[in-house]
Amino acid sequence: MQPLTNRAKNVDRRPMTLAERAYLPAILKGMGITFSHLFKKKPTIQYPEEKRPFSQVFRGLHVLNRDEEGRERCTACGLCAVACPAEAITMEAAERQEGEENLYREEKYAAKYEINMLRCIFCGLCEEACPKDAIYLSETFAPANYDRKGFIYGKNDLLIPNPLTDREAYEQAAGGRVRQPVAGR
Amino acid sequence: MISTLLAMQMDWALVLEKFLLIVVVVSVSLGFAMYSTYAERKVAAALQDRSGPNRFGWFGLLQPVADAIKLFSKEDIIPNKANKVLFVMGPGLAMLAALMTSAVIPWGDKIVLGGREISLQIADLNIGMLYVFAVVALGVYGVMIGGWSSNNKFSLLAAIRGASQNISYELAMGLSLIALLFVTGSLSLKDIVVGQQTNGWNILYQPLGFLIFIVCAFAECNRTPFDLPEAENELNFGYHQEYSSMKLGFYLFAEYINMFISSVIMATLYFGGYDIPFFNEAASSLHPNILALMGFGALMAKTVFFVFVFMWVRWTIPRFRYDQLMNLGWKSLIPLALFNMLITGAVVLYLQNGWPKF
Amino acid sequence: MDKSQLMFWFLSALAVFSSLMVITRKNPVYSVLFLIITFFAISGHYVLMNAQFLAIVNIIVYAGAIMVLFLFVLMLMNLNKESEQQKNKYLLWSGAIAGGMLMVIMIAALNTTEPAVVNQPGAGDIGLIKNLGTKLFTEYVVPFEISSILFLSAMVGAVVLGKKGD
Numbered sequence: 080m081q082p083l084t085n086r087a088k089n090v091d092r093r094p095m096t097l098a099e100r101a102y103l104p105a106i107l108k109g110m111g112i113t114f115s116h117l118f119k120k121k122p123t124i125q126y127p128e129e130k131r132p133f134s135q136v137f138r139g140l141h142v143l144n145r146d147e148e149g150r151e152r153c154t155a156c157g158l159c160a161v162a163c164p165a166e167a168i169t170m171e172a173a174e175r176q177e178g179e180e181n182l183y184r185e186e187k188y189a190a191k192y193e194i195n196m197l198r199c200i201f202c203g204l205c206e207e208a209c210p211k212d213a214i215y216l217s218e219t220f221a222p223a224n225y226d227r228k229g230f231i232y233g234k235n236d237l238l239i240p241n242p243l244t245d246r247e248a249y250e251q252a253a254g255g256r257v258r259q260p261v262a263g264r
Numbered sequence: 265m266i267s268t269l270l271a272m273q274m275d276w277a278l279v280l281e282k283f284l285l286i287v288v289v290v291s292v293s294l295g296f297a298m299y300s301t302y303a304e305r306k307v308a309a310a311l312q313d314r315s316g317p318n319r320f321g322w323f324g325l326l327q328p329v330a331d332a333i334k335l336f337s338k339e340d341i342i343p344n345k346a347n348k349v350l351f352v353m354g355p356g357l358a359m360l361a362a363l364m365t366s367a368v369i370p371w372g373d374k375i376v377l378g379g380r381e382i383s384l385q386i387a388d389l390n391i392g393m394l395y396v397f398a399v400v401a402l403g404v405y406g407v408m409i410g411g412w413s414s415n416n417k418f419s420l421l422a423a424i425r426g427a428s429q430n431i432s433y434e435l436a437m438g439l440s441l442i443a444l445l446f447v448t449g450s451l452s453l454k455d456i457v458v459g460q461q462t463n464g465w466n467i468l469y470q471p472l473g474f475l476i477f478i479v480c481a482f483a484e485c486n487r488t489p490f491d492l493p494e495a496e497n498e499l500n501f502g503y504h505q506e507y508s509s510m511k512l513g514f515y516l517f518a519e520y521i522n523m524f525i526s527s528v529i530m531a532t533l534y535f536g537g538y539d540i541p542f543f544n545e546a547a548s549s550l551h552p553n554i555l556a557l558m559g560f561g562a563l564m565a566k567t568v569f570f571v572f573v574f575m576w577v578r579w580t581i582p583r584f585r586y587d588q589l590m591n592l593g594w595k596s597l598i599p600l601a602l603f604n605m606l607i608t609g610a611v612v613l614y615l616q617n618g619w620p621k622f
Numbered sequence: 623m624d625k626s627q628l629m630f631w632f633l634s635a636l637a638v639f640s641s642l643m644v645i646t647r648k649n650p651v652y653s654v655l656f657l658i659i660t661f662f663a664i665s666g667h668y669v670l671m672n673a674q675f676l677a678i679v680n681i682i683v684y685a686g687a688i689m690v691l692f693l694f695v696l697m698l699m700n701l702n703k704e705s706e707q708q709k710n711k712y713l714l715w716s717g718a719i720a721g722g723m724l725m726v727i728m729i730a731a732l733n734t735t736e737p738a739v740v741n742q743p744g745a746g747d748i749g750l751i752k753n754l755g756t757k758l759f760t761e762y763v764v765p766f767e768i769s770s771i772l773f774l775s776a777m778v779g780a781v782v783l784g785k786k787g788d
Contacts, residue, residue, distance in 0.1 A: 103475075106577075110581075113311045113576065113579060114311075114576065116310070116311050116312065117311060121313050121314060122313060123315045125315075350651070389674065390750065391751060394675070394678040394679070397678075397682050397686075398678050398682045398686060401682050402685065404686070405690075408690065408693050408697065412651065412693075423697070424694060424697065427690060427693075427694065428694075431687065431690060
């Protein structure tokens with residue numbers, strides 16, 4: 080048969096020579112190899128102090144985005160919940176009352192918005208489905224928790240900080256990935 | 265009773281001195297073993313391009329303390345159908361056998377305190393080397409009793425596996441040491457060290473014997489490549505399978521003490537013990553205390569090197585299969601040791617008497 | 623009472639006690655462990671008689687090797703209470719009679735012997751390794767070599783038995 084690559088090697092089935100049967104030369108050679116590794120550079124990244132840069136397409140925890148005036152963009156249309164293959168998203172819609180125009184961008188908003196992070200597979204389909212650019216997958220890892228309830232993220236866990244009052248926290252949560260609010264969109 | 269004791273007219277200063285020495289030696293062994301666990305992890309990490317424990321304390325130096333706290337605070341389980349007395353006795357026996365060897369090791373030359381010469385050796389037995397053997401032979405009981413009393417067939421099989429390995433390699437070890445005895449002419453470890461100070465280290469006379477000895481020491485300490493008694497992955501762990509908490513810790517700790525002690529013994533028997541290389545102790549004008557400390561330092565340096573070799577080999581070589589282990593012990597090492605004995609005996613006889621005249 | 627006498631009584635008591643435990647324990651593993659303690663006590667006696675070589679060899683050979691083999695065998699046997707067979711009554715009687723007769727013979731033999739020169743504790747140095755070696759290889763060299771041939775034949779026999787399968 081034609082070999083697929085030129086890396087194939089024939090197995091050497093000759094009986095071992097005395098030097099090979101004595102084990103020791105092979106053992107010393109192996110010890111030489113391991114010893115040389117003492118002086119090699121360690122590839123370890125000291126995690127909490129050092130962090131590896133994220134890929135542009137990394138999909139971490141979700142954030143619910145706000146617009147440039149700090150209003151929530153989500154209208155509780157439910158498209159993200161429909162798109163979600165893991166059925167991790169649930170929400171309840173509510174109507175915007177008089178005087179809440181500075182809180183919610185449109186007349187309908189999500190009174191309750193929960194993502195079960197244990198079910199979520201971080202596929203990003205919710206992000207694609209959202210017509211209002213309201214949900215994004217950020218660069219944050221899912222942090223540890225003591226019980227399962229802690230992994231059901233509510234609205235106050237998901238909402239991004241208000242860009243008007245706390246610009247710095249907003250930038251940090253948005254990372255390089257959340258589409259920054261553009262006027263007129 | 266008290267009058268009897270008083271009538272013995274014991275040299276109380278001697279008793280106190282030996283007692284203090286025992287305390288110091290045991291705590292040094294324990295401390296060394298404790299930091300061997302840290303060193304093992306650091307060496308393993310370095311050989312595998314990792315960095316090892318580096319969080320608790322400066323460079324992770326407090327890691328052994330954290331490990332001890334962890335082990336102590338774990339749940340101590342005694343299996344329901346285990347033989348409780350022996351189950352508790354097993355780890356203790358392992359530890360006892362590991363620590364007892366240190367009694368005959370000369371840790372250094374004499375020190376002088378207040379006009380009193382104190383030998384840095386707990387007991388200078390004229391059968392020191394045989395004592396080491398006896399204690400090594402007793403080490404098997406910790407393994408066997410622990411494995412049997414757990415009332416678990418896997419523990420039992422592992423115990424028998426470990427015990428037969430220990431017994432097999434004891435033979436080759438003994439034979440390699442007999443050849444060494446031809447050269448030194450004494451069983452006292454102190455005499456062996458003193459002899460090496462004048463005649464040069466025994467490794468020069470007994471290279472093959474040392475090779476056999478170090479292989480057997482690896483097997484006796486249950487270290488890789490001979491760590492079948494505790495092969496976690498392919499042989500379902502070992503004789504301490506049912507142990508948990510500090511009882512397990514004792515078994516693992518005894519292994520590190522064994523490693524330390526056998527390194528010291530290798531340094532003592534073949535590498536001059538507390539002899540400082542290229543330095544004539546007898547002709548130097550230094551204070552004897554300083555000399556003794558330097559000698560102790562030299563012994564420790566050799567020991568650290570051997571402990572490093574133990575770890576280095578562990579992270580290089582895979583395990584032997586059980587039949588390979590037995591073949592190596594019985595079919596290679598014992599004939600080699602016998603051959604070494606024959607050659608050494610012939611050479612020693614020739615040097616003493618010349619060619620035989622018939 | 624001086625030091626060595628005190629040690630003597632302690633070791634003797636230990637030896638007698640643990641050998642009694644050897645024959646009275648139901649569990650044979652305990653018997654073996656007590657037998658090991660007995661060997662240690664006897665080794666202690668050897669040390670008191672300045673026979674250090676004998677003492678340590680006793681520990682290496684008996685406590686370190688032979689008892690390990692005993693333990694090996696015992697641990698591989700099923701020692702459950704259920705599997706223990708019903709003992710034959712006649713067997714008990716015959717054992718008692720045989721043992722009793724052995725004791726009578728021993729007492730009779732000990733009665734008629736002259737008390738030999740009792741080795742004073744600490745006296746004599748024949749047990750030291752150098753003297754023992756010299757004696758063995760000069761005065762007793764023939765019996766020594768004969769016994770070594772006995773061991774050699776035992777070893778050859780073991781190898782032959784082990785080779786049988788191939």
